[in-house]
Amino acid sequence: MQGCDGSVLLESTPGKASERDHPANNPSLRGFHVIDEAKAQLEAECPHTVSCADILAFAARDSANKVGGINYAVPAGRRDGRISIRDEASQLPLPTLNADQLIANFRQKGLSADEMVTLSGAHSIGVSHCSSFSHRLHSFNATFPQDPSMDSRYATSLKPKCPPGSDNTVPLDASTPNRLDNRYYTELKNHRGLLTSDQTLLGSPSTRPMVLTNAKHSSVWARKFAKAMVHMGSIDVLTGSQGEIRTRCALVN
Numbered sequence: 738m739q740g741c742d743g744s745v746l747l748e749s750t751p752g753k754a755s756e757r758d759h760p761a762n763n764p765s766l767r768g769f770h771v772i773d774e775a776k777a778q779l780e781a782e783c784p785h786t787v788s789c790a791d792i793l794a795f796a797a798r799d800s801a802n803k804v805g806g807i808n809y810a811v812p813a814g815r816r817d818g819r820i821s822i823r824d825e826a827s828q829l830p831l832p833t834l835n836a837d838q839l840i841a842n843f844r845q846k847g848l849s850a851d852e853m854v855t856l857s858g859a860h861s862i863g864v865s866h867c868s869s870f871s872h873r874l875h876s877f878n879a880t881f882p883q884d885p886s887m888d889s890r891y892a893t894s895l896k897p898k899c900p901p902g903s904d905n906t907v908p909l910d911a912s913t914p915n916r917l918d919n920r921y922y923t924e925l926k927n928h929r930g931l932l933t934s935d936q937t938l939l940g941s942p943s944t945r946p947m948v949l950t951n952a953k954h955s956s957v958w959a960r961k962f963a964k965a966m967v968h969m970g971s972i973d974v975l976t977g978s979q980g981e982i983r984t985r986c987a988l989v990n
């Protein structure tokens with residue numbers, strides 16, 4: 738993980754597996770063709786000017802606007818990296834981490850605990866493969882057949898969607914799966930967080946007050962989300978003469 742330099746967009750080459758092919762990203766990451774199409778249009782109009790790293794940051798901004806009505810301006814000028822190493826994606830946080838582990842993971846990139854909780858609100862949209870949470874449903878531990886921090890009716894509703902051995906996908910936020918909003922935090926209050934890394938934010942005393950505030954004040958959360966997205970999009974960027982402006986986002990020039 739090189740930072741916000743589009744390294745995640747690079748395809749593996751013979752003998753050099755890229756971040757895209759780390760199990761944390763493959764098969765989860767999708768929509769690469771959308772970035773490729775934006776890039777093709779930009780190259781046609783204005784060649785060699787807008788980096789893939791900027792396109793990705795703009796796409797995140799436009800998605801937040803489209804599915805959440807959240808508006809923010811993104812500084813531009815990132816340049817594209819030429820390096821992508823599969824094993825570096827192991828720095829990504831696992832869905833099994835607890836709140837303190839998540840705080841430490843985000844801190845390594847300069848993001849605060851409040852930013853981590855605020856950004857986790859992105860799990861208000863999208864899906865997860867069963868493999869990321871099915872251990873919570875089936876033979877959880879010696880004492881509990883399923884994770885006691887998950888509402889039992891919610892667990893019952895998930896089981897048929899994730900029979901052992903399957904790897905289907907289910908919505909991360911069962912209440913408003915296609916809307917970026919603070920209902921994610923209400924769901925956590927109702928013990929309907931899908932991933933351990935979601936539900937732990939309510940369970941841990943260090944993050945619980947943040948969850949409760951975000952659940953209560955939708956516009957406060959939306960403002961914090963916008964700000965944290967801009968901050969996250971500034972991590973380890975390349976500027977000036979560093980890196981390059983790729984011609985195609987999946988390949989170095």
Ligand code: HEM
Pocket residue numbers: 764765766767830831832833834839853856857859860862863864865866867869932934
């Ligand atoms: C707090 C630590 C985080 C963990 C442990 C985590 C983990 C995960 C996992 C396991 C999935 C499901 C992947 C799959 O099974 O296909 C997922 C999906 C997703 N995550 Fe996170 N994530 C975290 C933070 C974030 C942040 C900061 C954002 C963005 C601001 C984000 C945005 C998303 C989105 C939009 C999806 C749905 C993707 C889709 O529908 O294909 N996550 N995350």
